[in-house]
Amino acid sequence: MLQLADIESAAERLQGQVLNTPCVESRTLSQMTGAQVFLKFENLQFTASFKERGALNKLVQLTPEERARGVIAMSAGNHAQGVAFHAQRLGIRAVIVMPRFTPGVKVARTRGFGAEVVLHGDTLDAASTHARELAAAQGLSFVHPFDDEAVMAGQGTLALEMLAQQPTLDALVVPIGGGGLISGVATAAKALKPGIRVVGVQTLRFPGAVNAVTGSQHPRGDSTIAEGIAVSAPGALCLPVIRERVDDLLLVDEGDVEHAIVALLEIEKTLAEGAGATALAALLRHPEGFAGQRVGLVLSGGNIDPMLLAAIIGRGMVRSxxxxxxxxxxxxxxxxxxxxxxxxxxxxxxxxxxxxxxxxxxxxxxxxxxxxxxxxxxxxxxxxxxxxxxxxxxxxxxxx
CATH class of the missing domain: 3.30.70.260 (ACT domain)
Structure with a gap:
């Protein structure tokens, strides 16, 4: 199982190649929620997402032969951009398989980083299957978006930064899709500060990790504005880590996420995509569970389709x-x-x-x-x- 040493080694590899993003207090959100709220601005990474941490940690460990053949990944957008950007930097061919529903802004940016984009299937599962087939046919190294210890370790480096910047945090709230981010974060946080509480967040429409861990049978929906965490089930490597090191799992609905996106825009003047806003959505929906605590929220990404953003802002104005x-x-x-x-x-x-x-x-x-x-x-x-x-x-x- 993933250990702190893996994450510390990843941090050394990533030094100077990804941004050590700020983790600072939001006084207004603290007043609104009754907790002392600290935001980890991973939307400030060059690709506007934490995903490049895990992607880069995987890429730099490839053998010369693997680099020469190239890599392939499947992603709804953020992992794609992370792989594409750092593969381009390292001179590695990158093929990215993306579901057909992927927002155009993410497709365009991925191509802009020099990757060969293949649009296939209507779900991440379909895209993943196709990517595996292409990997086998072309001899490409598969860079999984979450179910890979090198990727998990890379994502966990943001927790090292959070606790270095804010060592007195009582809780961390983290989005969950496949579980790579929260596996890395929980591993690092629990090793450095055993008493810290790690809370995962999913949407009601994609409760795969909640169902897997708790045995619940929440139905799965067809779509969510938090498409970055629209994963049917956690990874096989991630699930044992989540069970052992994550203290609680919360669900939020689409309205909660929309509210959080608008609040971050208005209050913090920062743009979070649906998945990136779920941590705040959970805090706004369940403030009683965090009252009086020092809470770190991971704003995991900021890539959102402009038309969707315009609709969310308009709906937010109506609700308010x-x-x-x-x-x-x-x-x-x-x-x-x-x-x-x-x-x-x-x-x-x-x-x-x-x-x-x-x-x-x-x-x-x-x-x-x-x-x-x-x-x-x-x-x-x-x-x-x-x-x-x-x-x-x-x-x-x-x-x-």
Missing amino acids: GRLARVVVSSRDVPGSLARITALVAEGGANVQEIHHQRAFTLLAAQHVEVELVLQTRDADHVQELLAQLNAQGLQARLLA
């Missing part, structure tokens, strides 16, 4: 009451629309969209429905606006 869809009914006479918009302006809201509806309504003739999308301060402000409109003899209601 800063974007509201309101319908106002009134008599259809000259000046009625001007009166409605004037009342909205007096109430301190800004009209983002407006739709004047006459035909598709159940209202009596000579009446109109005006649907407005408003920029507001918060949910209380929305209710104030509705009250003001209704007080003026209009019929105003909030649309979900």
Whole structure:
């Protein structure tokens, strides 16, 4: 089983080749959660993910013959970029098999690092099978995204950095996909500080590690915005480490992850992808389990499709009451629309969209429905606006 010495050796190999990312306190998140929160900004790596640690530790240990033949990996994106970038640096041919659903930004960046990208299958499992076939056919060394001790050891180097920077941490919260990251982190953390608590996080749609460790039978979904940890089951090498060295496993839903992404953008001015935000999502969903503790959260990556990010931000604005869809009914006479918009302006809201509806309504003739999308301060402000409109003899209601 993976040991601290493996991770310390990996740290020596990686010295100067990956970023020693900051692990600093977020005072605002601490106030929000009741814990003292420290963020490990792995989204600041050159490839915007912790994955390059494990990939590089594997690559530098290849024999000259293996380097000459090249490597192959399967990944939804972050492992792909880590392998591609460091293979390019080391002059090694890299073939990357990616599922067809992989966000375009990750495909483009992987190709940008000089890798040969093969899009195959709709799941990581299908991509993995195809990568194994290509490895055998072309004599390529397979660089597994998590189920490899060299990869696990490389990922664990971030825990050495966290505890060097913040030695008094009480708990570490870490995303789990296949388990390579948390295996390395838990191994290093428990060896250096046996009393520290290591908590893993998965999404409700991909609870493979939770099911494997606890014997639960949570159903698996088809997709998640945390696609970086959308793995059906933990690796064979990872599972024994998780069972022995991880103290607790938590599940979060899609809304939790969206909330965490928006919170990190607004509060820390940092971009986390879905998988990268799950540690904060768990803390926000289960604050009672961390109250009063010094908690380190691993922000594992920041590669996210811009269109998905735009949708998440918009939905976050709706949840917080800063974007509201309101319908106002009134008599259809000259000046009625001007009166409605004037009342909205007096109430301190800004009209983002407006739709004047006459035909598709159940209202009596000579009446109109005006649907407005408003920029507001918060949910209380929305209710104030509705009250003001209704007080003026209009019929105003909030649309979900």
